[in-house]
Structure formats: structure tokens, C-alpha cells
Amino acid sequence: MTLGQSATPALVDAPANTPVMAVPMSQEPSYGSVGTTDTSATGTIVEDAWRLPTNDELREELLQRYSESEKTAAWARSAEIVKTYNDELVTRWKEEMDTLLAGLFSAVLTAFNVQSYQLLQPEPTDPTLAVMRQISAQLSSFSVNPAFVNSTQHPLTDNDINPSFHAPSSAVWINALWFSSLICSLASASIALLVKQWLHELSIGVSGTSRESARIRQYRLNSLKRWRVGSIVIIIPILLQLALFLFLVGLVMLLWTLHGTVAAVASSLVGTLFVFIAVTTLLPVVRVDCCYRSPQALGIFMAIREVRKAARALRVSLAEWAWSLTKPWKRSAGLLGKAAELAWRVYVGACISMKDLPSWHGREQIDVAKGMHVLDRDQASMAYTTTFDSKYLDTVRPVLADLPWEHAVACYEDIFHARTRLWGTSAARTQDRFSRHSFDALQVLLTVSSDERDEEWQGTVTRVLNNLPPPSDTSDSDENVLRNLAVLAKDNSPCADKAFLRIIMHLRDYETREVFESREGIRAVMIMSEWRARFPGGTDISTTLRHYLQSIESVVRCALRSMSSDLSADDRQSIRTRVQSTLSAFRGFLRTSLWKEPSLYICLGLSNIVPLLVDLVRHDRGLVTEELAETLDHVWSAIREDAQDVADGERLRRVQAYIDWTGEVLEALKAVMDGRPVDAGGVLASDEITLAARFCDS
Template sequence: MPNDDTASLAAPTPANSRQPNKYCNTYSSVTPPVSNQAEDIAWRFPTPEEIREELSAEFTKDQKETAWMEAAEAVKIHHDGLVRRWKEEMDTLLVYAGLFSAVLTAFNVQSYQLLQPGSTDSTVALLREISAQLSSFTVSPPFVNSTRHGSLFPGNSIQPPPFRAPTSAVWLNTLWFSSLVFSLASAFIALLVKQWLHEATVQGTSRDSARLRQYRLNGLVKWRIGTIVALLPILLQVASVLFLAGIMVLLWTLHAAVAAITSSLIAALFAFFFVVTVLPVFTSGCAYRSPASFAVFATYRRVWNATMRAACRICQVVIRWHTVLACGVPRVTGLHRFAHRRRYLSTWRGRDQNDIYKQLGALDRAIVTTAYSTTADTKFVSEMPVVFSDLPPDQVPQCFVDICNFMEGEWGDRGIQQRLLEDRATLSSLTCYGLRHMLARTDKDTEAWSDDIYTVYQYFCLGDDMPSKRFAELACKTLCQLAVEYPPHIAVYDSACLVLRDVYDRLGACHSYDTLCHARAMLERELESWDPSRGFKALQSHTAAIYVLLYCLRETISGRSQLTPTQTDAMLAWGQDTLSRAVQWLRDLEWQGLHNGCLAVLGDAAGVVVFPHIASSHLIMDIIDPLLALSSTPGGLTLISEELIFVVENTWSSAQAAYPNPIDIIQGSGLVWCSGLDTIDMKLVELRATISGHSKDS
């Protein structure tokens, strides 16, 4: 952990002062009062507990209450509008379903008669028998002969054969009765939905009401109430199609086919009713709440609790007799644990409160992100840092996941990029606070923590419009500490250097001893981790560390930083010592092979050709220009020695010897993103002249 390692980074404490390290609070905009020397120079990274206290005190109670109230009000408007819209849809559907069912019933009253024999069938059969007999007679006086033998009906009965309805009648009744079932089913389910929505209604905007409302809203989404609402009009449409199709066929007879099909539809309806009624009994978050569900739950709870009480009493009696028979030595068995462990069910509302208590952090986070996802108002994104301190640490990265999921679903991948570019100030501030909360967690160095760091950091971006001077301080402290505690992510180190290089000057912000110590700890770690096998990445990071070193020295002696004289002396002593180490690194630097990785494409040969252009640019940007800026600061020339200038000149000569004869870069070729070949010699001459002039003056 950096708390132990970075303690040695401070300047030596006087022998007569053996005070422990003390974290410096530097939020005040005024210069801190002069204190004793030990308190001035002692420094360490803040602990997670101190970061949590700092973040909790960042915003006032009124600010937090306002942010929560606005978020809760936005969710309430969305929730109430959703429930109201669904209720109105159900009312309209019930009216249509009622009218349609009435019309369909009138048709069914007439059609089902085709499924049974008519009352005139026997008379028709008898007349047919008489006609057949008469037509078989032949008159041959004085005799009348009949050519027909027997009756048309077996056994000379006048009863017709069993009635069989036409196929068209069967189809017609099946379609129309199915249509009637679908119509009544839609009305039946609509009544259930209205009951569910009534149970989901929550009044008030207090924190507890907001949690309960979010809990109910999560249930509506999870249990697909919106899907069921959308399916009900489809049921009515299917019913209409079946009705129109049934007009074109005849009615079925009342036989097994009609009974089976119609019964299966009715059985499916009642199966659905049974499932949606029983599910809330066993799953508290289920949104299918209705009076029937409550009645089943109340009965089930009463029976369950009575059974558990009886079982516990029986177990206690058995254990008591076992203890007596075992000479007073009780045994802890499964039966004993069962007898003394309460398994009683809570009430309908109490069960909800228990679940809400288990999900407090997730529900609070959902309130904030739902306020944004339902309104797309970036005001709620900018207010998220206010409520971060009220969330569990593991819920902070989930806020970013929720925002990303909403943006991706709303605008797609390109839409996300566009939205991020449009509001960089808000997003960079939000990300900075999110990363700060990651440092307040106690599970550092775990895979989950690393994943959450990546989840939050991927939204960090710097634009032309920065939020405030407070952002510069927060970004410096957060990114520098994160670069030390999360070294695998080199982009964090690059972002920290960029904040020091650009953001402070752009915002006109002033450093404090605390922020300079954060930068100091970061560059110390980088200077100690030189690995030439990393090639260009190692060179780039190391020269950036030298830039941070020179930057800290310039800010220390410029008078702009909020430092006491003791703190200034400590920073200068450390800076001179570290500068000598940087000089030694430049003197020992072997350039061969450092071109590896300088180009992402085009291969090793192209990298060898263009590396002098890139290396010269980094030497100018990270070493020569910062030395010139330091020399222009009052007192800065005293920190720059002749040896340092000679080593810088020799470093560039060594680079030219390792990579001779670089080709000219064609303008616009896209091979190289930067080049300092045209100016590096002039810059070195300027630097040499500045130091030489100072030496003559001295």
C-alpha cells in the first residue's frame, strides 16, 4: 500500500521532531496558517476512511436533500404517468371488450343451435319413409305389388340415424367460441392489471416513499407488466380475426372437438390466473399483486406460522425428554437447531420492507439513474456526485453502467460517443468523483475493484470547458493516487500528467502542498519502475515523470502555490535530490530498442525511421520546454546546473547516434503524429544561452 511506501518521499523530518504523518486537508481557498515543521512536511495518501469522510463533507445536507428530492420527484412523475397511462388503456380496452363480447354472444346464441338436431327431424324422416314406400308400389289389377323390402331405418324404426353436424358448423362454433374466450380473457386480465397498478401506486416524495416507489417500479419492469398490457389489445385483435373467419364456416356440433379446443383455451386462461395469483405469494418483488394474491398469502402465512409453531413445540418437547433420558446432557442436533430457529413469515408489507432493506443501495442508485433515463436531463447526471456519498461504494460504478445502458439503448454506440463529446465538463466531473469513491473502497487490489475502476475511468475525458478550479484539485489528487495504486492502467498515469500539464493553467487553479505531494508520489513511483524492455511506452512515461518533476519545482518557487516556507523548503530539497536522479538516468540511457511500440502500425522498420522525430518531440515537450519555463521563473535558474544542460545535450546526441539519418517526413503522410527535428537544436541553443547568461551574471 502507498501509505507505507510514500512516507519516505517527504523531506527528512528534523531530529527533534518525531511527529506521525498527518493527512493535509487543503480544501480551503486561502493559504494555510504556518504550523510547525513536522506538520508541514509530513504527508501520506489518505486512507479509505479519510476519503469517505472528505467526500461526505464535500456537499451540504441541504444539497443532498435537494438532489434526492429532485430525483425522487422525477421518478414519481415517470411512475405516476406510467401507471395512469396503463390504467387509461385498461379502461378503454374494457369498454371495447364488453361491447365486442355482447355482439359476439348474440351470434353465438344462434350458431350453437347448428350443433344439435332440430325438432322437425323426426317428421321429415317419417315423411321420407312414406314417400319411399309409395314410390315402390306397382298396380297390376287386381293386385298392388311393392318392390321395396323393409324399412329405411333398422328394425323398422321410424328413428333417424345419429345426428352428425356438418364440418362447417364445427369450424364456425370453434372460431366464434374461441373469439369469445379471447375477448373475455382480455377483459379478465385487464381487471387484474388494474388491481396490480392500484397496488403499485405510492404517494409522497420522502426518501422512504421514493425507495418504495422505486421498488414497485422495479417490480413493474421485472415482471413485464408493460408486456402484458401490450398483449391485451392483441388478444382482442385475435378475437376479431376469429370472429370474421367464423362467419365463413358453419357451426360445429357439440362434440369432443369443440369441447376440447374451447376447454383448453379456458384452462390456459385459468392457469394464467392461478400463476399470477400465486407468484406474489412466494416472491415479494413480483408486481402481479391483487386482492386475490393477498388473500392467498394471508391464508398461507397463517397456516405456515401455525405449522411452524406446532413443529417447534414438538421439537422442544422431544429435546427436553431426550435431555432427561441422557442424564441432563443436551445435544446440539439438527432437531435442536430447528426448534430454536424462527421461520415465521412476516406480513405482506413487512416482507416488502425486508427486501427494501436488503436492496437499499441498489434502490437509491436506481432512483438517481432512473431520474436521468426517464427524462434524459443532464441535470441529474451533474447532480450525481452529490448523492454518491450516500450510496454504497459498489453502487457507484453501477451508476455509470446504468447511464451507458440507457444511452446505448436510446441512441446506439455512435449516439453514446456524440453525447459524451457534447458534455465533457459534466462527464469529466462525474467520472472524477466516481474514481474518488473507488479510492474510498476497502477491497482494493481485487479483480472486482479493478473492473469497477475500468468501468468508471472509460468515461473520463478532458475538453475545452472544464467544470471549476475544484475539479483541477480533485482530478490531480484522484488520478495521481490512482496511478500509484492501480499501475496496470497506464492511461490513468497519462491522464494525471495531462491534468498537471493543461488543466491547472487553463483554469488558473493554484496548487497546495497536498496536490504537489500527490504528483510527487506518482512521479517517484514512475522513476523507480524504469523498464527498458517496454520500449517507447517506458520512455514516454519516464520523460513525462521528468516533466512532472520540473512542473512541481516551477509551481513551488513561483509563489502561486499555497505553501508555507517550511513546505517550500521541503519540496525544493526533494526536487533537487530527485533532479539529480533524473540526470543520472539520462546519462545512463541506452537508446537502442526504445523505438519498439512508437507506431501502432507499419512495423518495426517504419518505427526505426520515424523514431527520431517522435523522440525529439518528447525531449522538447517533457524536458527542454519545462526547463526553459523553470528558468524564466524567479529563482528557477538556481536549480538548473551546467551539468544538467550538458546531459540533455548529450542525450540527444546519443539518440542521433542510435538512430542516424532520419528521412524527411512528407507533410500529411500520417506516419508521424509529432516531430521536433526542426526545432530541437534551436531549443537546446536557447537553453544553453539562458544558463550561460545566468552564469556570467553570477
């Protein structure tokens, strides 16, 4: 299999238990032992213990990073912040609702009652007016004849002047409802005033923390429970709700006696309100997580619970009776035995169901136990999203390490998105004091086993990688950052490719030099680069070749960083043999015909690698062989001849510029290998290397 035949390069099998380092190879003769480090001309194989940590080791490291006391303190701090926020929120809402509602409602009712009670009295009658009406009626009733003048109107009596009065039934009901409503509202206000007086007396003399004050406080708390002050407090809102109900019913009755249209509109609005109250009262009975809890809902729940208990007790009694009847048949064959077995199962099921009736607060505890990780995650993120206190960001790191990976990453994303909403899309501002958390989230994701890494996991890793700050903005000098990226990059998934490209960006960034001069950092990148050189991956041949060339670049950069770091002699020698093996295999690849198809990428790849080889020769002449330099020169000459076939127009001009520049660097490489001086500020200018690297990675 060749690069031209598949997107994945052909692999050359390596001996077991050796560091794997392979390159895209063809079916032509092999030009380097793949998967081995050759320390001599005889081809002695060096086996060492260099490897990246497993997901279990990463998980164990994460668990041991913070002590139990640090985790406990972090959780306590989170709980304290959320508690303060919760108390302030509830207090504010209470103050908004508790603005003498009962007194206000009573004042409104009084205005209606002043007018409504008059419906129960007869209209006032003036006697003079009654006499005048009688005279007018008599004059109208006169019949005039020649012999006499006669009146058919009866004379006026006392009953006519002061007639008897019977109040209509609607007026009686309206006044009964409204005055009852007024009494309930005044009663709620009066009881609330009494309770406030009791609570005021309760707080006198218990401000200290001494044993004596504690005893007095406990004594008074016990008296509160003994005398059921809590039950009295529950009555107050119920009375106010009852007053509202009575008033609205009376109002609708009054409107129906006055005008049908107005009454219909008012009835629809009142009905909507009653439906809302009914739904919000019944929802907590059905749904455990509903926060519309009220004394009315508690009363309904307790009533339903008692009914269910009675029904289940009846079921148990009937099942027990049926079992007692069929028990003698349990060893019988046929229908009798089956009936006995059925009766026994029903009896056992009924007994078990009796235990499945938690209390009002017991239901909540059960639900909390089921979703404890979600609640912990929400608490940790809410402690920041409600305060935006940057100091808390240091507190939340032990919390992330103590959560399961799904909830830890969700907590991280909640905080990150909150910071994005606060600061906008500015990466530097969003990552201020937060870059460590991004790398923590990445390590948490790496603790997931391979069989659990589904598409959701891939998407989560990609989002975390996209959230990472640029290399120049990374303030975290922890060598684990590089190691974790290397662990992730040792794969051929899209997120692994992102991690690998980020490592390349870090290696090219001078400001991150201290991170990558550490022993663990260099070893991690070296192991990962060797693996990716063997398994470049990619969906097409050009991508595969680009990945391979970046792996070679990564190995060479690690070698350069190792020369200025405080590594042991054994580590330096191990890195040296690995670099020699990598460059030998690279030379073998260049001597094949595989690079000729996507020669554009070869050109750009060499523009990154060759300057590094010049620097490498300056530090260690034996790492770059004459054969490799000759092979590179041969490839460069072939690319220069084929440049017209791989690009045109502006792109051709840029490719030609890179080809010319690479040729100058190759001449510099030959000069360094021959011991001749080279102007490092000329052909090896860093800005040109950076431009070439960016063009290659695009």
C-alpha cells in the same frame, strides 16, 4: 540491478520518513541522493509533511461534502421523479387494459349464446311436410298383386308429426358454460359500475386541505376499510377471468362435436393460454420479486401459507410431545441422553421455524431490505434515464456520495451509457454538465481500501478514466480533480498509468492552467511525480524509461506553474528544493549508461524536457546547473551519433528532426544560462513541443 536487466529500475534506499524521490540507477556510482532534498552543499536533508490523502480521508471528505439536508433533498427529488414516472406508466397501462373489457366480452358471448341455445330445442317441423313424407313412404311401400294393392307403411300419427326431443349432453354442457360465462362477465361490469359510483361519491367534498376536510377524508377512508370495498374490487377481475375460462371450455367442447382437426388446434391454443395464466399466477407465490401479482395469486399464497402454518404447528406439537417424554433423560448418559438432546434440538428448530412465515407484503419488505443499495442505485439512475432532464444531474451528485462505491459507480455508468445512447459517442456532448460526475465517480473508487482493489476494481477505474472528458473540455476547476488523479497515478497498475498520462495531458494544456496553479494541485502532482520517478513501472525497459522521463517533465511543469501562482514563501521554497533534488538525480541518471539502450525514447523525452528547462531558467537561474546543461549536451551528441541504429526510413527522418530541434533548444538553454537573449517564438514554438510530446507518448 539495471534498466537493462529488468523492466523495473533499480531503487536506491531513502532515509525513513523523508519524501521519496528516486530514479532508475545502475550499479555504477550514484550521482544524486535519492529520496532526499539537498538544500546545501553539505547535503542537509529536508523533511516535510507533503503527502497525498489516504482512502479513509477521501471517504470522509466525500461524506462531508454534502450536508444531510442536501442528501435528503436529493433522494426526495429522485423519489419524486420515479414516483411520477411509475404513476404515469401504471395509469397508462390501466387505461389501455380497462377499455370496457367486461362489456366487450359480454357482447362477444351474446353472439355465441344466440346460436348455442338453439341446440337445446328440436328442429321446427312443418305438418304439411310431414304428411308429404308419409305419402311418399306409403307409395314406396306398395306391393301390387292381381287381387289387391297392399301398403306396408303404418299410418301417420300425431307423434310422427311432432316427435319428442332430447337435447344431447354436449349441447347442455356448452350452453351451461356459456350462459354462466355471460352472467359472470355482466356481473363484473355491473359491480365495476357500482364501485365507480361509490368512489365518485367518496371524492365529493374533500378537495381542500383544511382540518375539516381531512377529517371527512379520513372518515370515508375508514368506512372503505370497514365495509371491505377493497375485497369487492378484487372480485371484479376474478369474475372476468372466470367468465373467460368458462367460455373457452365451452368453445372447445363445441368444436369437438363439429370437427376433430379444428378442435385439436383450438385446444392447443386454449391450453397454451391456460398454462400461461397458471404460470403467471403461481410465480408470485414462489418468487418474491415477481411482478405478476394478482388476487388469484394472493389467494393461492394465503392458502399455502395456512397449510404450512398448520404443518409447522403440528411439527411443534409433536416435537414438544417428544421433548416432554425425553426431558427426564436429559442428564442421562448414553442413548437416552442423546435422544433427549435430539428431541430438544428438534423442538427448538420447530419453534424457530414458526416465526419464519412472513405475510404477502412482509416478504417484499424483507427482500427490499436485502437489496436496498441496489434499489437506491436504480432509483437514482432511473430518475434521469426516464426523463433525461439535465437539471437532475446536479441533484444526483449528493446521491452518488451517499451510496457504497460499487453502487455509486454502477449508477454513474448507467447514466453515462444512457447519455451515450442519447447523444452518440460525441465526448463533448455526452460530458455536457456531466464531467463533475466522472470525477466524483473516480473519487468514490479511490475510497476503496488497497486489499479490495481487485481486477474488477481495476476494470471499473479504467472505464471511468476512459469516460473522462478531454482536458480542454473539462469545465470543473476543482483542485480535487488533479489531486484524485495524482492519488490514482501513485501506483504501477495499468489504470495508474492512464491517470498519470492524463495528468501530463492536463499539464500540457494551457486552458487548465488555473486548476494547476492552486496550492493543492501543485503539491499533489509534485508528490505523485516524485513517487513515479522512483517507481516508474512498465512492462519493458522502454516503457519504464518513458514513465521516468514523463515524471521529470511533470516535476518541471509543476515548478513553472508554481511561479505564477499565489503560493506561500515556504511552499515555493519546498518546491524549489524538490526540483533541485529531482534535476540532480536526473543528471546522475544521464551520466550512467542506462539511457543508451532505448535512446529513441531519451531523444523524444529530452525534446519535451529541455524547452521546459529553458523556461525554468528564465524564472529561476539557480534551478538548472551548468553540470546538468553539459550532461544534456553530452547525451544529445551521443544520440545524434547513434540515430542510424535506432530508426530507419520515415521514422529516421522524424527522429533526426527531433534531434536537430533538441540541439537548437539546448543552444537556447545555454544562451539563457549565459544571459544572452533567445527568440522564444522560434526554437520554443509550442506546436513543435506538442508534436514531440504526442510522438513520445505514442
